[in-house]
Amino acid sequence: MAEAHQAVAFQFTVGPDGIDLQLSHEALRQVYLSGLHSWKKKFIRFKNGILNGVYPGSAPGFMLVLAGYLGRAHYLKVDPSLGLLVKLGRHVPVRYACRTDFTKKIAFGGVMVGTGLWIAIIFSMRTVLKGLLSWHGWMFAPHGKMTWQIRLWLVCILNIFSGMQTPMLYSFQNSLPHLPVPSVKDTMRRYLESVQPLLSDEEHRRMQSLALDFEKNLGPKLQWYLKLKSWWATNYVSDWWEEYIYLRGRGPIMVNSNYYVMDFLYAFPTHLQAARAGNVIHAIMLYRRKLDRAQIKPLMLQNTIPMCSSQYERMFNTSRIPGIETDTVQHMSDSRHIVVHHRGRYFKVWMFYDGRLLLPREIEQQMERILADTSEPQPGEETLAALTAGDRVPWACARNAYLRHGKNKKSLDTVEKAAFFVTLDDTEQRYDPSNPVESLDHYAKLLLHGKCYDKWYDKSINLIVFKNGTMGLNAEHSWADAPIVGHLWEQVLSMDPVKLGYTADGHCRGEPHPNLPGPQRLQWNIPPECQTMIANSLSVAVALANDVDSHIIPFSDFGKGLIKKCKISPDAFIQLALQLAHYRDKGKFCLTYEASMTRLYREGRTETVRSCTMESCAFVRAMIEIRSEKLCLLTQAAEKHQQMYRLAMTGQGTDRHLFCLYVVSKYLGQDSPFLQEVLSEPWRLSTSQTPLQQGELFDLVNHPEYVTTGGGFGPVADDGYGVAYMIVGEKLINFHISSKCSSPETDSHRFGNNIRQAMLDMLNLFELDKKTLK
Incomplete structure (x- = not known):
């Protein structure tokens, strides 16, 4: 073990002849190389800090x-x-x-x-x-x-x-504008417009009265504080959003907050679990090295307009720490190890040896050692991670009472300070053409919640590698949004089968290391009282996991290529299809959430596009009633959606402003009937597009098997749907649908069929006018 080598680097004994010094030259060499690596990283960060500070100068x-x-x-x-x-x-x-x-x-x-x-x-x-x-x-x-x-x-x-x-990753940060605060009047107008299709005339008049009273009385006072914060802080939304939406939530983050990302849909680079883990872990560590050196190309719209990169800072070496009233995000400047979970045991694996990053075959060697380990979990160890899957207060109590002392503290620190967490799952998952529905649905559920104790849900990133070599990610949500993890995942998938590759028998390229110290088994001493708390958290998590109804649709009838020929935005087309599908599914409209980014501003995260509009409802009714002006109404609804999406991206959305006004009202101790009602409205249809940000990494024309499946999240409302979708290439759109089995109003598979039919029915409208497809 590397730790053992360092522990005996210097020993001495006192005898009759004096002091006998014993030095381990190999251990001292590793200590020297470790320090050299640390100082190199400090120098690179210092240099990059200067270069970013003077950009666009040079x-x-x-x-x-x-x-x-x-x-x-x-x-x-x-x-x-x-x-x-x-x-x-x-x-x-x-x-x-x-x-x-x-x-x-x-x-x-x-x-x-x-x-x-x-x-x-x-x-x-x-x-x-x-x-x-x-x-x-x-x-x-x-x-x-x-x-x-x-x-x-x-x-x-x-x-x-x-x-x-x-330009480096953070070069543009000081040049990005601050997120503007919309006027109260504009926010009230946009809010009332967004709820008009969902309320009766009498209900809408009541909301108008509440909004007008807020606009004239309490609103200006709250707005003054927000203006003051926008002048003083970098972003008037992001810190409150992280704290109150994520960290202060006391319910389970598994399913409710964490999300997942899947592997290739049709490609299976290797059947060896240890080999796939070796290549992918190495690729992730290479990405982390580029991130540390700020060598990742900053994301820019139309290759011209820069977007904020601040969310990348806490991608690795980060863990959410539970608290009684609120959680915190712990981020380490560096971490030289990962933690691997297999069959209820935890292993610390060093990622560096001889002053360099382990090669893929060497990491595979470490994974093979873990897979070959036949030792049994210690009492309470197997289901320990269920604490991170259950309610936050019991987890905080258990952590403070039982896991912050003795050997437990050392092992817990090892987990929480790891670069990321790896699970070697003992089941086989993949897309099965003979059983496509069940295979993908089960695969998604294992990534979202699994056994409820086989992932450390507080870690920023959990890599899951299954027995047959298929893999996926589970990510904690508070530190960043899905596009940040998606950027990492695209780089990893593009590097794994092509740049790193495998031998003919499925192993990583290269040779095992003859003297590489093996993984270190973490030691726990979990008392019976803590084991009881673990069992309680597990029962909460299992009930939550069993209630998830998940369904994945690889929609390959057509893609964005054909939609663009219709001169319609692909995102607007899909959002209107979701509105039509939801109305057919439930016979009514609902408040709809679509996530939009605000990264055109410094430290921007997300804003809400309220996709259910008067125009979209008019189009849906025309489709249901078989009216002649359907195509015209579809075009109008798509244009309206694009307009709202642009407003959200440019800081003129509704919901983040209302949220911050509500936070200020609570600080001042002044209740607002209007804000309380607005913030309590359920999002029964929550949607999000997972963008493919680096399409140039995948040659889908010559290698169509390298299409990614995208990812998804759990249902937001008890009686609603969660829908994530990913537009892949020109001919594929992947839908990830979730709902709760306990709700009599929802059925993910039924809703999936409605989405498919809505997409086909909308395309048929354009087939009536052949000119639109030329």
């Missing part, structure tokens, strides 16, 4: 400004500091420079003033960039049309961004 730009300024001063024979150097000499120790010859005065003063000039130029460029990025007129322009204002705006942005320095 070292060549600094030298150019300095040389130009010094050259001008030397040519004109003038003091480049304009007398400032002489004045400073009276107060600070620069007298020597002031009394030397004129050439040295020029050099010293030129460097001083030139540096200040360079900093002023950077500050000016950054201010101009922030102003340019605050303008979103380009987003509201008609599709395919480029006005002169947009052309001028793009030229300005490209000319400022295109410097000598290649």
Whole structure:
């Protein structure tokens, strides 16, 4: 064991002949290499911090400004500091420079003033960039049309961004604008418009009265505090959103908050569990190294407009820590190990040896050792992780009372400070063409909740590798949103079968290490009282897991390629299909949640698009009543949806503003009947698109088997549906549907059939007009 080697690196004995020193040179070598690795990482972070701090400036730009300024001063024979150097000499120790010859005065003063000039130029460029990025007129322009204002705006942005320095992951952070606070009047208007199709005339008039009273009386007072926060804080929403929506929730995070991501749909790179784990763990660690060095290319809309990268910071070495009233997010600056769970046992696996990252075959070697270990779990160890799956208060109590002492503290710290968590599952999961529905549904449920004790649900990332080599992720939600994990997963999937690859017999390429220390079994001493608490949490989690009705649909009848030929946004098309499917499923409309990102702003996370509109309802009714103007109503509804999506992306949404107003009202101790009613409305249809952000990584034309399945989440409302969808390539759309078995109103498979039929029926509208498909 690496720890054992380090523990005996220095020993001594005292005898009659004096002190006998015993040094383990191999252990000292590992200690030296470990320290060297740590200092290299610190230096890289320091260097990147400077480069990000001066972006869009660069070292060549600094030298150019300095040389130009010094050259001008030397040519004109003038003091480049304009007398400032002489004045400073009276107060600070620069007298020597002031009394030397004129050439040295020029050099010293030129460097001083030139540096200040360079900093002023950077500050000016950054201010101009922030102003340019605050303008979103380009987003509201008609599709395919480029006005002169947009052309001028793009030229300005490209000319400022295109410097000598290649942007790193966090280069744009200081140039991103702050999220604006909408006016109370606009928010009230948009809210009333969004609930109009869901309320009777009398109910809507009552809500209008409540909204008007709020707008005139309490609203302005709450708005003042939000304005103040928006001036002072980087983002007026994100910290409260993380705290009150995620960390203060006292119910289970399994199913209710955590989400999952699946493997390839049709490709099976290897049948060996240890080999797949070896390649994938290595790929994840390579991604973490790029993340530490800020070498990941920042995500940019249309390859021009940067998006916030702050959520990447806590992807690894992060764990949610339970508390009595609120949880906290613990993030370590570095972690050199992972924790692997197999058959109820926990193993610590070092990811570095000889000062380098373990190679895939070496990681496979470690996984093989764990799989070959026949030892039994210690008392209480097998179901220990059920504490993270149950209610938060019992978990916090058990953690403080029984797991923060002795050997339990050391083992718990090892888990919580690991880079990420790995589960070697002893079941076989994959897409089975002969039984597609049941195979995918069961696969999704195992990723979402599994046995309720085989994942550490508090870890930022859980990697699950099944016995036959299929894999997936389970992610905790508080630290970041799904697109961040999706970015990692796309890189891992693109690297695994192609760049890393496998041998003909399914092993990772390379050779095992002859002297690699093996995994370290974690030791626990769990008393009977704690075991009782574990059993209680497990019963809560099992009841929650058994109530999940999950259904996966790989919709391959058509994809975004055909939808675009209809000149309709693919996202708007799918959202309208969901509205039509829901009405056919339940015979009524409902409040609908679609997640939209606000990462055009610094530290932005999400906003809600209220997809159920007057226009979408008119279209659905036309489809049900078989009216002739269906195609026209579909187009109008799609345009309305796109408009609302753009408003949400540009900080003009409704729900985050209402949420923050509600938080302020609670701080002030002033209840608002309007806000209480708004915040208590259930989202019976909660939807989210999982975007494919790096399509260039997958050659789906030549390798269509490398399509990803996407991921999903649990139901939000007891009597509602959760729907995640992923548009893959031109011909495939994957739907992940969830609901509760206990609800008599919902059935995920029934709703899935309604979605499929709605998609086909909507496409048939365009087939009536052949010109739209040309």
